[in-house]
Amino acid sequence: MDLLTNILGAIATIILAFVVGMSYGGIVRKITARVHNRLGPPWYQNFIDAYKLFGKTTAIHHGWMQIMGPAFLMVSSVVTLMFVPVLNNGGWFTNLNFKGDLIFLLYLMVFGPLGMALGAGQTGNPNSAIGVTRGLSQMVGFEIPWVMALVALMIQFNTTTITGLMDVQQMSGTWLMFSSPFAFIAAVLAMLGMFRYSPFDIVGAPTELASGPVSENGGKFLFTMMSSGSIFSFVKLTLYVDLFMGGADNLIILLIKTFSIYMIPVLYGIVSPRYRTEQAIRFFWGWPLFFGILAILYAAIF
C-alpha cells in the first residue's frame, strides 16, 4: 500500500512539475515579448508545441547515443525531482522519502546534461558540440559560487541535507535568505547562469548556434528534452525555495515563491545582451565568488 502511494505520489509530482514548468515557460515567453514590445505567444503556447512535437514522426536519427541522450536528460530531471522535497510536510509529494543530500543532488543534476551532451555529440552537427563546450564551461563558472553558498549553509547549520535546512527554517521562523544573506546572494547570482537566460544563454545562442545541442533533434527527441527541461526548472526553483525561503506549506505558496524567484533571472535576462563564454565565466568568478567567500566566512565565524 505504501509503495503504491509512493508511486502514485511520484507520478503526481512529475505531472505537477511538468505542468508548472511548461506554464512558467510560456509565461516567461509572454513577459519577454511584452518587454520587447511584441505581442508574444499565449502562455499555453508551450503545451501546444509539446503536443505538436509529440505528434510528429521522427524521420531520422544519427545513432544510439542520440536516442539515449534525451532519456538520460529525462532521468536526471525526474530523479532529481524525486529527491527534492516539494512541500514542507510531504504528503503526496513525499516521493522517495529522501530527506535530501545536497552533494548527491549536485552531482545528479549534472548527470542529465552530460548524457544529453553525449547525445548531441553524436549528431555530428558542429553547432551542438560548440554549444556543449560552452555549456560545460559555463557550468564550471557558476558551480563555484553555488557550491560555496551551499557549503556556507552546511557549515552554518551543521547539516548537509535539504530537510535539515528546512527544519532549521521551520524552527527559527526566519528564512535562510535573511539568516545567511551572503550565501543567498551568491546562490542567486549562480542561478542566473543555471537558468541560461540571457546574458548567459550562450549554450543555445539561437542566432549563432541554431539552438546548440538540440539543433539536430526533432519530434520525440525534442519533446522529451522540452518536457525534461520544464521539469528541471521546476526542480531548481523548488530547491531554491526549500533552501532559502523556508519551503512551502501548500501548492499555492509554492507557486508564488517559485514564480517570484523565477523572475530574477528572467527579468535580469530580458534587459541584457549575451555574454561571451569567458566573460560569463569571469562574471561568476567575480562578485559571486566574493559573496561566496563572504558567506563561508560569515558561516565559519558565526
Added chain:
Amino acid sequence: MVGSPVLLIAIPLLAAFLIPLLGIFWKELVRIIPGLVLGYLTILSASLYIDVLNTGTIVETIAGWRAPWGINLVFSPLTGFLATLMTFIGFIIWLYSYRFKRNVEFEAAKKYFIFLMLLVAGSIGIVITGDIFNQFVFIEIVGISAYALTAFYTGRNSAEAAFKYLIMGSLSASALLIAIILIYSQLGTLNMAEIAANIHNMPPQYRVTAMIFFIIGIGVEAEIFPLNGWAPDAYTEAPGPVGSAFAGIVVKAGIYAMVRMMFTLFDISGPMQILIIIGMITLVVAETSALRQVQLKRMLAYSSIGQMGLVLVAFGMGTKAGVFAALFLMLNHAIIKPLLFFSGSYLVFNSKEKNISEMSGLGKLMPFTAAFFALGSFAIVGLPPFAGFWSKLSVLTAAANDGLLLIIAIVLLVSIVEIVYYFRVINRIYFFKFDKATSVVPHKPRVNALIAMAILAILILVIGFYPDSVSEILNRASEDLLNTPDYIKNVLSTGQSLTY
C-alpha cells in the same frame, strides 16, 4: 692443496721472467702461462683463505727471520679476502683479454701479459706484506706496470696519461719514502706490527707528519681527491681490461694500504674525520665531474673514483659496521666495475670517437654486451636487487648509526647524479636508433670475453639476491682489520705457522 702465501708473489714473478724465454719456443705460451698462473693463484689464494678462516691468520716469514727482523707476509681474514678477490679478478681479466691483440705483434702481447701479471702480483704484495718498505717496493712495481700498461697503445694520447700518472706516482713515492724515513728514524723498525706496537711511543708531532706523508704517498694509488688527476686519463687511455684492473685491483690495494696504515700502523680507533672529509670530497667531486663526460671510459673512471671516496667514508666511520660496509663496497666495486669496463670497452670499440653520443642503438646489435653493461650500471648505482644495493645500504646504516645524517644526505644526492649519467648511457644504447655514420660495424665480443662478463654478472646477481653469501667473510675481515692487538700478537709471536 695448501701452499704458502709467498707463492702468491714468487710464482708470478717466476712466470714473468719465464715468459720471454718460453715465448721463443711457442708464442701461444705467452698468452696461456699468465692464465695458468693467475688461475693457480686464485685456487691457491682461495684454499689458503679457507684455511685461514678455519685456523687463523697465517704469518709467513721470509729468509727464515722472525717478524721484526725479516720481511713477513700476513695472510689474515682481511688480507686473504682481498688477495683472493684480486687474484680472481686478475684471472677474469686474463680470460677477457686472452685474445687481446691477437692479430698484432707478438712482442706487444708478451709485454701486455707480463705487465698484467705483475700488476696483480704487486697488488697482492701490497696487501699481504707486513713491512712498510716492502709495501713501498710493491707500490712501485704496481706503479711501473701501470705506467707501461697505460701507455700501451701507441696511437693514442696514452703517453700523456701515463706521464701524468708517472709524475703523480713519483711524487707520491717520494712522500711515502719520507714517511718511512720518519718512522724508521723514530722507531728503528719497518715491520708494521712492531710499528703498531710502538706507535704510541713516537712523539706526536712526528707521528702526525708521518701519517700525512703516508696519506699523500698512498693517496695517489687510492685515488683520493686532489691526487687523482691521473686517474681519468689513465682509465680512458689504457686498454679496456687494464681500466678494469685499475678499478678492480690497483685501487683496492691502495685503499687497503691506506686503511691498514690508519687503523693498524697508527692505531687510530674511533671515527677518522680526515678519511671522512677526504672521502666525501672525492665522492662529490668525482661524481659531479662524471655527469658531463662525453667519453664512456672517462665517465666510468670518475665513477670509480667516486666509489672509492665512498669506501673511504665508510672506513672513516671506524666502527665495525662502517668497515663492514666499506669492505662490502670494495667487493662489489671489484666485481661490478670490471664488468662495466669489459662491456664498455666493446661499446667504445664500436664508436668512432669513443664518445657516448655515438653509441646509439648498439644494444640491438650487441645484445649481450649491452645487457651486461646495463646490469653493471644498475648494480653500481645501487638498485636492488643487485649487488650494489646491499653495500650502499650497509654504508648508510653504518652512517646512520653514527648519526652522520648530512653524510647520508650527500651520499644519496650524489647517487642521484650517478643514476643520471649511467642511465643516459643506457638509454642511448638501448632506445636510440643505430647510426651508421658515427658507429662502426659492431665487433661482436669473443666467446672468452663473454664468459668473463657472464661470470661477473652471475656474481652480481648472486650477491644481489643472497647477500648473506658474503656477509660472513666480510664480517671476519672487518673484525680482523679492527683488531690491532691481535694483529701485533699474531705477527710478533709467530715464527713459523706454515703447514705443508
Added chain:
Amino acid sequence: MKKTIVILLLAAFGYFLAITFLDPDFEKDRNRNGVKNVYLEKTVSELKTANTVTAIVVNFRGFDTLGEVTVLFLAASALGSILFKKRHHVGERSITLPASSIVSTGAKLLFPAIILLGVYVFVHGHLTPGGGFQGGTIIATGFLLMLISYRNFSISHNILSVIESLAGILFVVIGLMGFINGGTFLQNFMPTGTLNNLFSGGIIPIIYILVGFKVATELTGLIYTILHEKG
C-alpha cells in the same frame, strides 16, 4: 706570478719539513734499539757475511731485492713496450755523431777493464762495499761506452733478454729452493763458510751474482733501446 706562488708554497712546505727534521728532538727521541742491532749481530754470527748491507739487502730484506729486480725488469720491458714500433730497425741509431779515434781506441782499451771491475764488484759484494747492483751498473757503463764509441756496435737483444730472464728465474728458483729446504722463501740452504772468505755467506753471493747479471743486461738493454730510438 705562478713562480711566486710556487715559491711561497715551497717555502711553507720547506718550513714544515725543517721543523720536523731540523728539530733537535728529532735526534733525541730516536729509538736506538731497533732492528739494526740484531742485523749487525746475526750477520756475523749466522750468515757469516762481512758486508752487513749486503746481508740485509740479499737476505734479511731479500724480498725487497726481488721486488727491486722486478722493478728493473719491468722498466726494461716497459721501455720496450712504450717505444714499441711495428718494425724495429736495428742498427739505425738516433745518435749518429762519429766518435773521435781517441775515444774509440780508449774505449776498446777500457772496456775489458770495466767489465772486469764490474764482475769483481758483484762477486765480492758480500765482502766489500758494492754488490750486484753496483757491479751490474759498472758493466752497463762499459757497454754504454762501446755503444757511443762505435756506431756499429750491436748486441743481440735476444741474448740480453735470455740472460736477463735466466738470472731472474734463478733468483726465484733459489728462493723457492730455500722454501723447500728450510721452510721459508729465500732461506739460506747452503753452508755459510767462514767470515770474510770469498765462499761464504751461503746463497748471498750467488744471488748477488745473479742480480749483477740481471742488472747489467737490463741496463744495457735500456741504453740500447733508447739509443736506437729514432725521434
Added chain:
Amino acid sequence: MNIENIEIIRIGVYATSILLILIGLYAVLTKKSLIKIIIGLSIIDGGIHLLLIGIGYIKNGTAPIFSPGFENASAQMVDPVPQALVLTAIVIGFGVTAVALALIIRLYRHHNTLKIDEIKNLKW
C-alpha cells in the same frame, strides 16, 4: 770531533736534503720542459736518498762491514738498514726515470713538443 761538529754535520745533511727536495719540487712545478720536470723528480729523489742515509748516521760511526779482526765492532757501525733501503730506492728511482724518459720520447713523437702545457689533450 766534538758535539757541535756532529750537530753541524747532521743539520747540514738534513738541510741540504730538504733544500734538494724543494729545488726538485720547484723544477717540477714551474719548468715547462718535460725533461726538466723529470730532472726535478730525480733531484727530489736525490734529496730523499740523502735524507735516508742521513738518519742512519751515528756519532763516530764506521761502515757496517766487518773487516777481519773487527768482528765485534758492531757498536761503532752506522745503521746499515738505511743504506740497504737507499740502494733499493735508488734502483726504483732509476727504473721510474727510465720509463719517464721513454714516455717523453713517445710524447715528443706524438706532439712534437716538450712543453707540458701544450700536452693537454686529455682533460676534464
Added chain:
Amino acid sequence: MEIIYLIFILFLSGAIATFLLGKVSKRLRDIAFITTLVVPSVLFFTQINIGQTVDFSVLGIHLSWGITNFSYIFAYIVLGLGVLAGIYAVAAMKGKENLGFFFFNYILSIMAMMGILFSRDLISFFVFWEIMTWSSYLMVVFTGKDVQKVGIKYFIFSAIGAYAMLMAIVITYSLTGSMMISNLIFAFPDFEFGMQILIPVLLLIGFGVKSAMMPLHVWAVGSYSHSPMAYTAVFSGALSKMGIYGMIIVMAGLVSRIPEGYWFREVIAWMGAITAVGGTLWAVAQDDAKKMLAYSSVAQLGYIIIGIAIGTPLAMLASLFMAILHGMFKGTLFMAVGAIEKQTGTTNFTEVTGLIRKMPFTFLASLMSIIALAGIPPLGGFIGKWMLYESVIGSNHYLLIIVIFFSSTAAFLYCYKFLFGFFLGQEEKEWAHVKEAPAMMVVPMVILAIGTFIFGVFPGLILNPIDAGLQELGYAVTQGRYWEMSVLFNEWGDTVVLQPILYTILAVFVFFLAFVLTKNFKKTRYVSTKDISSSGEIPKEHENLTFSRGFFQPFLRSVEPLMRRKIDPYYNSFGRGMEAIFDFVRRIYTGNGQTYALYVVVFALLLLIFKDRLWG
C-alpha cells in the same frame, strides 16, 4: 615450501621464461606470460591467509613477509588490474618489437608491487620499491620516444623519492635497531622532535613522488603517456597506488601519533588539492588523449591524497575506495586509448573522430569509466567522491571543499572531450576502415567497466575489506558500521545501500528509453552524420563539419592565470644550473700534469697546516 616464496619464485621464473621463450615461439611466450600472471594470482587469492608470515634475515637484519588486511585491499588492484591488463597487453602489443623485454618488465613490476604489499619490513619494502621503479622506468623508455627527457626525468624523481625514503629507513634502523614497520610505528612517538618531523617528511617525499603529489608530479605526464598503453593502465592504475599505500601507512601510523601531525595533514591536504586542480586544468588543455588521461590521473591522485591527509575514518574509507575505483576506470580508459591507438594509429583528439559505430564496445567501456571518473551517480566514482566531500566538510576544511569541487566540476570538461573527441562527432571518411579492437583487448576493458558499475551499486563489496584494512591501521571506530558515518547510507537504513536510487534511476531510464524507442521507431531511420540540418541547408562534401580544435578555448582563456604557474621550468633551470656547476667542477681536472703536481703539494701543505686536528 612457503606459498609466499612460491608466488615470488613463480613470478621471477615466469618472467625469465617468458623472456627466453620469446626467442623460440611467440605463441608460447604469450601463453607463458598469461600463465605467469594468472597462476600466482590464483595462488594468492586461494592459498594466502591474512596474517601468515615468513621470516628470514639478510645481513643480520630481520625481515618478514606477510599480507595484512590493509595490504590485501591493494592486492586486489594490483592482481586484478595486472591480470586484465596483461591479457589486454598480449593482444595490444602484438607485432611490436622486443616483446619479451616488455613482458619481462611487466611481470617484474607486478611482482614488485606484490612484494611491496607483502613487505612487513622496510628493507624488503625498499627493495621491491626500487624493482618497481626500474622496471617501470624500462617501460617508460620502451617506446624510445623522448627517452633522455621523459625517462630520465622519471628516474630522477623516482630516485629522489626512493633515496629520501632510504634515508628515513636507515635513520629508523639506527633509532630502533629494527627494520620492521610495526616497530617504527610503535616506537615513533618516543622519538625526539627532530626525527619525528624528519622521518615522515622523508617518507612522504618518497611516496609523494610515486603518487604524483604536486611539486613532485612533473614526471608523471610524460611517463604515463610515453609508456605503452597496456602498461600505463597498470602504471597509473596500480603502480601509483603504491605511493598511496605508503602514504596511508605514514599518515595513519606516524603522523597521526604526534602532536605536530595537524600541520602535516593541512599541508598535505592542500598539496593534494593543488594537485587535483592543476591536474584537472591541464587535462582540459590537452589535445592528446594520453596526456589528458595522465593529467587526469594526477588530479585523481590528488583527491586520494586529500582524503588520506584528512585522515578521518570516513576520509580514509573514501580514499581507499577511490583508489580502487581509480585503478579500474583509469585502467579501462588507458586501455581504450591503447585500443584506439592500435586501430587508428593516433591518439590525438583533433585527428580521430566518430568512432562510436566502429568501436562500440570500446565506447561502452569508455562511457562507463568516464561516468565513474566524473563521479556521477550511480557508478562507483560517485560514492568515493561523496564520502570525500562529507569527510572534508565534517573535518571543517571549508576552503578545501571549494577547491575540490571546482576541480571535479572542471573534470566534466575533459570527460566530455574524451568521449566526444574520439567517439562522437562527424564520422570522417578517413577513419571509415577502422574496426573494433580484438576481443582480447575489449573483454578486459568491459570487465573492468562493469566492475565499476557493480562497485557503484554494491559498494559494500569493497567497503568491507577496506574496513577490515582500516582496523589494521588502528581505525577501530568503524567497527563494520561504516555506513552510519554517512548520511547517504544512513537514511536508507543499515543493509540496503544505494539500491533504491539505482532502481529508481533504472526504472525511469528504461521507461523513457522505451518511450523514445517505441514511438514510431520503425519509421525512424539511421542517417550518416553528414546528413544534418545546417541551418536548413545540406552541407556539401568539402565543408568541414568536424569540431575538435580549441575545444575548450574560452574556458582555458578564463583560467589562464591559474595555469601560468608551471613548476616544470623551475626544475629544468635548476637541473641546468646544477649541470653547469658540475661542468665547472670538473674543470678542476685541467689536464695539465704540472697542475696535478701542484695539487699534491697544496694538499700536503693543507694537511700539514691542519695537522694538529688530524689525529683521531
